Amino acid sequence: METAANPLNCRAHVLKFIEESCVVSESELQVNNITPYHVTKFYREQIIKSGYYDQLKYIVEPSIKEFESRGTLDTSGEHDNTVVPGLQHKYAQTGLLLVTxxxxxxxxxxFRKRIVGRVSDEIAPDFHQAAQYIARHPEMTNVLLSGGDPFVLRTANLNKIVDHLLPINHLNSIRFGTKMLAYEPRRFEDSALPALFQRIHKAGKTPIIVTHFDHLGEISSDAEHKVRTLRAQGVQFLNQSVLLAxxxxxPEILAATFAKCHEIGVRPYYLFQARPVKGASHFxxxxxxxxxxxxxxxxxxxGIEKTFKYIMSHYTGKIEILDLGQDGRLYMRYHQNKVPEKIGKIFSRPHVAPACWLDDLPAQ
Structure with missing residues (x-):
């Protein structure tokens, strides 16, 4: 995989940001949790030729605003919902397995700046231990492999992870959360991948790839071809996007993005409200x-293309953002919650114009 030169790894510390080049010390980078710059040659070329470079550059190129963005590093309470190292169990039916x-x-x-691109003890060190927990929890019907991106791992490594999950009868699907179809679609040319998905099928489970297309300009012809090929092999596709300043x-760009996803057989799933992450809340x-x-x-x-929900993935649960009422209140409901009785319940908060997150709204 080819990677562009790293402007955040310069001995002189004269670093190139979108706005300007400036001198930054190593300690400033660490204190502000600035993620290293890392982008595939494929994606860099794709966003340039897409005609949307002025928008898409913000996804991968460092900005000085990262130093000014306030927030926390664990906005959704992932630490609090970790049940064994690398495995989260926040919602009854779903296990979240961090694999890289x-x-x-x-x-x-x-939103995982605290993990990505760093050595982290939050990554599962023992998949057998994680599988033992899952096997003891029959309410868990699906597992999502995430990280990081599971498809940076070799297919042989993915097979080893799946080995631990396939014998668990109450699992009916295995999901893979990935942005590699945007970043490096050639990863899906691997001749060993169809056998991996076939193994999942033969075990009576559904393989699902959750893509991460944020913008029409990320959906390359290569990505479209790979999606169509994998769908023919029985893989289901969902897409999640993040709403990014x-x-x-x-609305025109996102509608075109979702329509294109629908056209190629990827169901728009979530449009996430960007989280108040330290170094990223300016989005x-x-x-x-x-x-x-x-x-x-x-x-x-x-009508058939309107399959997405506008979601805030909050510490308390996944909150669907519904509408701003004439009474000046923001109406929401829990799409997912640790407490089953709260799921589907509509609630509201007084609205204030600058609010970007539930915690920005008055409690009553």
Missing amino acids: ERCGSYCRYC KVNDD QVALWRGLEIVRGINQRLS
Whole structure:
């Protein structure tokens, strides 16, 4: 995999940011949790030729704003929901297994900046131990392999992970969360991959790839071809996007992105509100503006294309953002919650114009 030169790894510390070059010390980078710059040659060339470089550069190129972005490094309480090293169990039916701290390229808005591109003890060291926990919890019907990106691992390594999951009868699907179809679609040319998915099928489970296309300009012809090939092999596809200031905060762009996903057989799944992550909160869009964008998306899509939910992945659960009422309150409901009785319940908070997150809204 080819990688561009690293502007955050310069001995003189004269570093190149989108806005300008400036002198930064190593300690400043560490204190501010600045992720190393890392992008595949494929993606760099794709965003240039897409005609959307001025928007898509913010996904992978460092910005000075990262030093000013306030927030925390674990916005969704992942530490608190870790049940054995590398395995999270926040929602009853789902296990989240962190299998690597590496990605094909590093997104500047990543909500796992504390892990990605670093040596981390949050990555599962023992998949047998994780599988033992899953086997003891029959309410868990699916496992999501994440990280990092599972497809930076060799297929042989993925097979070894799956070895521990296939014998668990109550699992009915295995998901792979990945942005490699945008960053390096050639990864999916691996001749060993079809056998991996066939093994999952033969064990009575559904292989699902959750793609991460944030913008129409990321869906290359290579990616489209790989998706169609894998679908013919029985792999299901979902897509999640993040609403990002300066990148895709435009209903026309997101509608075109979701329509293209639908066209190639990838079901739009979640549009995430960007999280208040330290070093990445400058990507957040105000909630009122997010609702305007969602309305604009839905006005541009046919009924069968409107399959996404506008979601805030909060510490307390996945919250669907519904509408801003005439009474000045923001209406929401829990799409997922640790407490089953709260799922589906509509609630509201007084709205304040700058709010980008639930915690920015008054409690009553």
